[in-house]
Amino acid sequence: MKETMGQIIRRLRKEQNLTQEELAEQLNISAQAVSKWENESSLPDISQVVPIANLFCVPTDVLFGMYGTDSGKEVDNRLAEIFRMLDNCKDGEEGPTALAILDKYRELIQSYPNNDCVLTNAMAFANMVLDNNRAELCALTGESGIHDLENEIVRWAGLVIKYSSSIDEVLSAKQSLIDVFLRQKNYEAALETVKDFPLYTWSLKSYVKTRVLHEAGKREEELNERGWYISELFRAFVHQVYMIENIYVEQEKYAEALYCCEAIRDITEAIYRGETYRPPLMYDYRNLFHTHALCLVKFGRKKEAVDVLKKCVDFIKAQEKNFNKKTDLNIPLFPNVRFSYGFGGNAEYEHAAERIKRIVTDEAFKSLADIDEYKALAENAIKES
Numbered sequence: 001m002k003e004t005m006g007q008i009i010r011r012l013r014k015e016q017n018l019t020q021e022e023l024a025e026q027l028n029i030s031a032q033a034v035s036k037w038e039n040e041s042s043l044p045d046i047s048q049v050v051p052i053a054n055l056f057c058v059p060t061d062v063l064f065g066m067y068g069t070d071s072g073k074e075v076d077n078r079l080a081e082i083f084r085m086l087d088n089c090k091d092g093e094e095g096p097t098a099l100a101i102l103d104k105y106r107e108l109i110q111s112y113p114n115n116d117c118v119l120t121n122a123m124a125f126a127n128m129v130l131d132n133n134r135a136e137l138c139a140l141t142g143e144s145g146i147h148d149l150e151n152e153i154v155r156w157a158g159l160v161i162k163y164s165s166s167i168d169e170v171l172s173a174k175q176s177l178i179d180v181f182l183r184q185k186n187y188e189a190a191l192e193t194v195k196d197f198p199l200y201t202w203s204l205k206s207y208v209k210t211r212v213l214h215e216a217g218k219r220e221e222e223l224n225e226r227g228w229y230i231s232e233l234f235r236a237f238v239h240q241v242y243m244i245e246n247i248y249v250e251q252e253k254y255a256e257a258l259y260c261c262e263a264i265r266d267i268t269e270a271i272y273r274g275e276t277y278r279p280p281l282m283y284d285y286r287n288l289f290h291t292h293a294l295c296l297v298k299f300g301r302k303k304e305a306v307d308v309l310k311k312c313v314d315f316i317k318a319q320e321k322n323f324n325k326k327t328d329l330n331i332p333l334f335p336n337v338r339f340s341y342g343f344g345g346n347a348e349y350e351h352a353a354e355r356i357k358r359i360v361t362d363e364a365f366k367s368l369a370d371i372d373e374y375k376a377l378a379e380n381a382i383k384e385s
Contacts, residue, residue: 006040059113095136123176227334258295320352357385
């Protein structure tokens, strides 16, 4: 049953641990008036709606029980305009473009303060800017601008978490909060927020769907869903092993790191069996080949290290050539799953030569300078960059 305005005011008041007297005092009205609202014997005057909403930090639509309604077509059009601004951003204009897009999001939120999609997109974009363009943003707004933007993210996230009925949107909002806490080095708050995440969040939907399809006897659909599920599990597995591998490198435990490299290589080759298209196994500009070669160097296995660097160069060139081009796989484990090198908007895939140069000429590989094959590889990388 839909809540009345009186019930909503009572709930919000209790959520903020306010008595009727305390609420009345902050609104400069009598406690009797608040009591009448909550008992539904009267309603707030229209002039009091905005102050009440501001006091509770909610959109006015919440008081009317209308949170979640919106004019979908106009919202979609205005979001499309924002996405075009992002796509058309030129090198060197990231800071001003980011500010313009943030203003567009603020205008949209002002018009549709109850739209989860708008709030979620705004949070994701703001966090992306703070992670990738903080210096440019700080030069334009100062540290106070950074601080204000983080406060906005927290406020937007709070609205979604409190009022959205979508689990996905709520979890996305919690992730946005964690991103803010991590930048602020508030690790306790980040870990506290993590506690609210259900187990296996990202994969639960697919897991349940495969069970339903199996019971329903829909084998082809089940195959497709399980194939997608395995591909996502594999991607997550590779990422986790890669992070473990990096920790071992930081600790100078190169034997353990090399084990991780070779495990990923063996598992990948076993699953893909000669397929040209494979997961991009790429995190930051260093990829799994880079760490593998580094570990081999540490053990004096120079020839093997050069061979791995060659594979690294070939792989990056393949990424550039096939950037965002999808292809069908021919793998029994992944029926009807399509794979694409790269991900839309990642400029790293458009600068293969520079990435190759950074990896091949890394100081970590200077001990390979006495090997002709490495010298040729390094000279070619410098020449083509």
